[in-house]
Amino acid sequence: MAIEGLTKRFGKLTAVDNLSLHVEPGDIMGFIGPNGAGKTTTIRIAATLLKPDSGRVCIEDIDVVKDPEAVRPLIGFMPDFFGLYEDVLVWEYLDFFASAYHIPPHKRRRLIDDVLELTDLTTKRDSLVSELSRGMQQRLCLAKTLVHDPKLLLLDEPASGLDPRARIEIKELLKELRRMGKTILISSHILPELADLCNKITIIEQGRLVVSGDVETIMNQCRGGKVLSIGIIDRHEEALAFLEKLGTLCDVKCTDGLITAKYVGDPDEDYMVLTALTTNGFKVRSFTEQPLDLEDVFMKVTRGAVA
Ligand SMILES: Nc1ncnc2c1ncn2[C@@H]1O[C@H](COP(=O)(O)OP(=O)(O)OP(=O)(O)O)[C@@H](O)[C@H]1O
Ligand SMILES: [Mg+2]
Numbered sequence: 277m278a279i280e281g282l283t284k285r286f287g288k289l290t291a292v293d294n295l296s297l298h299v300e301p302g303d304i305m306g307f308i309g310p311n312g313a314g315k316t317t318t319i320r321i322a323a324t325l326l327k328p329d330s331g332r333v334c335i336e337d338i339d340v341v342k343d344p345e346a347v348r349p350l351i352g353f354m355p356d357f358f359g360l361y362e363d364v365l366v367w368e369y370l371d372f373f374a375s376a377y378h379i380p381p382h383k384r385r386r387l388i389d390d391v392l393e394l395t396d397l398t399t400k401r402d403s404l405v406s407e408l409s410r411g412m413q414q415r416l417c418l419a420k421t422l423v424h425d426p427k428l429l430l431l432d433e434p435a436s437g438l439d440p441r442a443r444i445e446i447k448e449l450l451k452e453l454r455r456m457g458k459t460i461l462i463s464s465h466i467l468p469e470l471a472d473l474c475n476k477i478t479i480i481e482q483g484r485l486v487v488s489g490d491v492e493t494i495m496n497q498c499r500g501g502k503v504l505s506i507g508i509i510d511r512h513e514e515a516l517a518f519l520e521k522l523g524t525l526c527d528v529k530c531t532d533g534l535i536t537a538k539y540v541g542d543p544d545e546d547y548m549v550l551t552a553l554t555t556n557g558f559k560v561r562s563f564t565e566q567p568l569d570l571e572d573v574f575m576k577v578t579r580g581a582v583a
Contacts (some may be wrong), residue, residue, distance in 0.1 A: 277298070277299040277322065277333065277334070277335050277428060277459070277461070278297075278298050278299075278333070278334045279295060279296055279297040279298070279318070279322070279331070279332075279333050280296050280331055280332055280333075280334075281294050281295070281296055281330065281331035281332075282294070282295045282296070282318065282321065282328050282330075282331035282332070282333060283295070283328060283329050283330045283331050283483075284314075284317050284318075284321060284326070284328050284329055284483075285329050290482075290483050291314045291317045291483050292314040292317050292318050292321070292328070292483045293314070293482065293483035293484045294331065294484070295314070295318060295331070295480065295483065295484065295485055296331075296485065297478055297485065297488055299428075299459060299461055299476075300459070301427070301459050302457060302459055303459055303460070303475060303476050304450075304454050304459075304460045304462065304473055304474045304475055304476070305460065305461045305462070305474060305475075305476045305477065305478060306462055306463075306464065306470035306473070306474035306476070306477040306478070306491075307319070307461055307462060307463040307464075307477075307478050307480070308463070308464060308465065308470070308477055308478065308479045308480070308574060309463075309465075309479060309480040309481055309486075310465065310481060311465070312482075313480045313481050313482065313483065314480055314482070314483040315432070315463040315480065316356055316432055316463070317483075318480075319353070319430050319432050319461065319463060321333055321340070322335070322340060322351070322430055322461070323340075323351060323353035323430050324340050324341075324344035324347055324348060324351075325353075327341060328341065335347050335350055335351060335428060336350055336427075338350075349377065349424055349426065350426055350427055350428055351426050351427075351428045351429070351430055352421030352422055352424070352426035352428070352429045352430065353421060353429075353430045353432075354417050354418055354420075354421045354429070354430065354431045354432060354434055355417075355432055356432040356433045356436060356463075358413045358414065358416075358417050360406070361405040361406060362406055363404065363406075364404065364405045364406075365401075365402055365403065365404060365405065366392070366397060366400050366401055366402065366403050366404075366405055366408070366416060367388055367392075367401050367402065369405050369416065369420065370388045370391060370392070370416075370419060370420060370423060371384055371388060373420045373423050373424075374387060374388065374423045374424070377423060377424035379423065379424065387423060388401075388423070389401075391419040391422050391423055392419065394419070394422065394449070394452065395415040395416065395418055395419040395422075395449060396415065396445070396449075397412060397415055397416060397419060400412060400416075409442075410437055410438060410442070411438050411439070411441075411442030411445065411446075414434060414435070414437075414438060414442070414446060415445070415446065415449065417434075418431070418434060418446070418449065422453075426458075427458065427459055428458070428459045428460075428461070429453065429458050429459070429460045429461070429462075430461050431450075431460060431461065431462045431463070432463050433463055433464055433465075434446055434450070434462065434464075435447065435464065436464075447473060450462070450473055451473060454473070462474070471491065474491060475490060475491060476488070476489060476490050476491065477489070477491055477494060477573075479573075479574060479577055486577050487577050494573060495573055502538070502539045502543070502546060502565045502566075503536060503537070503538050503539070503565070503566040504525070504536065504537050504538075504539050504546065504549065504563070504564070504565060504566065505534060505535070505536050505562070505563075505564050505565070505566045506519075506534070506535040506536075506537070506549075506550075506553070506560065506562065506563050507533070507534055507535075507560065507561045507562035507563070508533070508535060508553070508558050508559060508560055508561065509559035509561055510559065511558060511559075512530050512533060512535070513530075514558075515530075515535060515553065515558050516528055516530050516535065518552075518553070518556060518558070519535065519537055519549070519553075522549065522552060523541075524539060524540060524541030524542075524545075524546075524548070524549065525537040525538065525539055525540065525541075525549065526538050526540055536566060546565075549563075550563045
């Protein structure tokens with residue numbers, strides 16, 4: 277999917293502002309931004325439900341505005357809000373969408389069983405949609421986006437409003453879809469949850485792109501150097517003073533016996549810190565690079581615009 281210079285205005289408000297973004301086949305792209313950033317608007321345009329003011333979205337080289345009919349079979353859109361369905365059974369709900377995608381009746385039964393199994397809803401086949409728990413409704417909504425076997429999934433906050441267990445279940449399901457080779461754009465503000473699911477992330481704010489790329493690169497960019505985490509058995513004060521004098525570390529701190537410091541020296545020579553400590557008789561029990569989570573990245577890259 278290629279988004280090029282996409283702009284959408286609502287009256288005076290520019291919800292999406294000249295946004296460009298590429299999602300390659302097989303990518304799991306985390307689409308992140310604070311409330312009102314323009315995530316839903318962007319996704320709805322890509323899903324052929326809203327027209328942009330300028331710019332374009334192409335899916336498999338088809339322009340979504342010029343040929344929405346051709347795009348729809350290729351995409352599975354999961355809205356952030358699950359509609360109300362009175363008196364509809366789970367299988368009927370899926371059957372309805374399958375027929376909307378022109379899947380012939382004799383193929384539907386098997387297909388519905390398959391997506392129910394994938395989303396772990398087999399036992400709810402004959403339940404009323406309105407009587408499912410929120411987590412089950414979200415899974416059903418995801419099941420619905422899969423009936424026509426789309427290549428690209430556009431998921432707008434699939435895990436919102438779910439308890440921790442249900443969120444983990446959705447995440448497992450998304451990992452399964454990743455294994456099946458689907459391309460996924462997934463919006464969320466629950467950032468740490470996207471870290472091990474996505475290979476790429478895009479952060480937008482006020483409709484504008486803040487940063488986009490693979491998770492590792494963005495994390496390293498934002499970090500501006502590695503943060504080392506050093507466990508030392510005793511002589512903490514002494515070690516602190518020693519490390520500060522080395523010259524390759526800054527922000528040296530000690531909390532609960534664990535020293536953290538930002539390494540600003542040659543990236544390949546951080547082991548020298550360890551060597552220096554041990555040759556000076558400090559009892560080092562651990563020496564690791566601290567992982568930076570997406571929450572940190574998000575706070576760093578969006579701080580400017582939020583403030
Ligand atoms: N139909 C509409 N009419 C007027 N303004 C709209 C409409 N839809 C969205 N907006 C505005 O566009 C901006 C972007 O909204 P959007 O829903 O795309 O954000 P979002 O990133 O999905 O936010 P959230 O995280 O809260 O879901 C917001 O300021 C919103 O108020
Ligand atoms: Mg939204």
